[in-house]
Amino acid sequence: MNKPIIAPSILAADFANLQRDIDLINRSDAGWIHVDIMDGVFVPNISFGLPIVDAVRRLAQKPLDVHLMIVQPERYLEAFARAGAATITVHYEACTHLHRTLTQIRELGCRAGVALNPHTPVPLLEDVLEQIDQVLLMSVNPGFGGQTFIEHTYRKIARLKHLLTTHRLPALIEVDGGVGPDNAGRLLDAGADVLVAGTSVFKADDPMAAIRELGEYPKPALA
Numbered sequence: 001m002n003k004p005i006i007a008p009s010i011l012a013a014d015f016a017n018l019q020r021d022i023d024l025i026n027r028s029d030a031g032w033i034h035v036d037i038m039d040g041v042f043v044p045n046i047s048f049g050l051p052i053v054d055a056v057r058r059l060a061q062k063p064l065d066v067h068l069m070i071v072q073p074e075r076y077l078e079a080f081a082r083a084g085a086a087t088i089t090v091h092y093e094a095c096t097h098l099h100r101t102l103t104q105i106r107e108l109g110c111r112a113g114v115a116l117n118p119h120t121p122v123p124l125l126e127d128v129l130e131q132i133d134q135v136l137l138m139s140v141n142p143g144f145g146g147q148t149f150i151e152h153t154y155r156k157i158a159r160l161k162h163l164l165t166t167h168r169l170p171a172l173i174e175v176d177g178g179v180g181p182d183n184a185g186r187l188l189d190a191g192a193d194v195l196v197a198g199t200s201v202f203k204a205d206d207p208m209a210a211i212r213e214l215g216e217y218p219k220p221a222l223a
């Protein structure tokens with residue numbers, strides 16, 4: 001059985017105690033630290049920028065999974081790579097030249113991710129799947145933590161899993177938004193490999209236990 005990768009989203013952390021919350025993730029079963037960058041244009045919210053990513057990198061003992069919810073992300077790839085991103089995920093909806101952008105991310109030594117908004121169909125990725133290390137399926141409309149999970153995400157995971165299996169490609173499937181103990185098992189059964197969780201971790205009475213429990217759902221080993 002493969003264990004899923006749990007990626008706590010620091011969007012829901014206490015920014016007045018960021019060092020404490022990063023340290024908590026360091027000591028937990030989390031595989032990655034999910035870092036949400038919002039520009040107030042692509043999404044109707046602003047989170048934080050490069051200096052915070054650089055600070056998180058200096059505190060973190062786990063890879064930074066950077067999710068760019070920004071327009072023209074290609075302008076900032078080098079800066080986020082330098083700030084310590086292990087993965088850079090850009091939005092399909094924000095990229096005019098997605099193939100080029102993904103190639104640039106890999107050339108910078110990072111894993112290349114593509115995020116799809118809830119309304120964006122999975123098959124649109126078919127011609128760039130070989131350039132992708134992970135696909136992030138948004139299971140809420142991006143911009144805010146604490147939203148309600150959108151149910152049709154299960155179908156999108158299954159569709160993506162089928163596409164990847166058909167093409168024999170190893171990209172990971174990541175799900176982000178409204179993820180918690182009530183849906184983690186079903187998401188993993190559907191084919192998810194990485195679970196991003198903000199509210200269900202940081203608003204839990206015991207965030208360490210919340211991370212551990214999300215990661216305890218067994219899923220079938222890859223064929």
Ligand SMILES: O=C(CO)[C@H](O)[C@H](O)COP(=O)(O)O
Nearest residue numbers: 142143145146177178198199
């Ligand atoms: O990308 C995001 C919002 O756009 C967040 O990562 C996502 O919403 C996770 O937060 P929560 O678990 O609270 O839903």
